[in-house]
Amino acid sequence: MKKILLIGFLFIGIIGNSQTLDTTFGTTGIVTDQFTDISSNDICYAAALQPDGKIIYVGRAYTDGYGFVTRRNSNGTLDTTFNNYGFRKIGTTGFDTVAIQSDGKILIGGFNGIYRLNINGSLDTTFNSIGLFVPIVSTSNFYVKSIIPQANGKILIAGYANTGINNDFAIFRINSNGTLDTTF
Secondary structure, three states, rough: HHHHHHHHHHHHHHHHHHHHOOOOEOOOOEEOOOOOOOOOOEEEEEEEEOOOOOEEEEEEEEEOOOOEEEEEOOOOOOOOOOOOOEEEEEOOOEEEEEEEEOOOOOOEEOOOOEEEOOOOOOOOOOOOOOOEEEOOOOOEEEEEEEEEEEEOEEEEEEEEEEOOOOEEEEEEEEEEOOOEEOOO
16 A cells, blocks of 8 residues: 555656746746737647747637737747748638648648748748648538648648538648649
């Protein structure tokens, strides 16, 4: 019984110490944001760490109905070198996933598409000429849920198509220039 209690106390001690906020990040370990000047439900759905320690967050603002991407410095402060403001509003829906390519470009995906941004937050117009790839599955809307940049520069996109009756799983692979990889 003593061994069980000792193991229990050690486990609780380890868990308790691992849940301490890093007070050097943001304000007492917490960062909150709202990207509009009206009351809004801004929700973050995904984050990715860049090699320089900066953090990219994506999500949606339900009140305004737009997607957002923002970048924070490693200490939690807004990185105003990103799109001159530290954030960018895009589209009319939102984003569920984010990935960083080996060249530092940022891939963000959600309802009906995947955008590629340059390191500074601007749209990468070398990507499908407009910075956006829209997967087509029949006449259905496609929801991007996962983005995986591959070592060869190609990009895997996984998600589902809402066909009206069912949701069907789908995977796409696109070339580094944002066009569909028809060899996949």
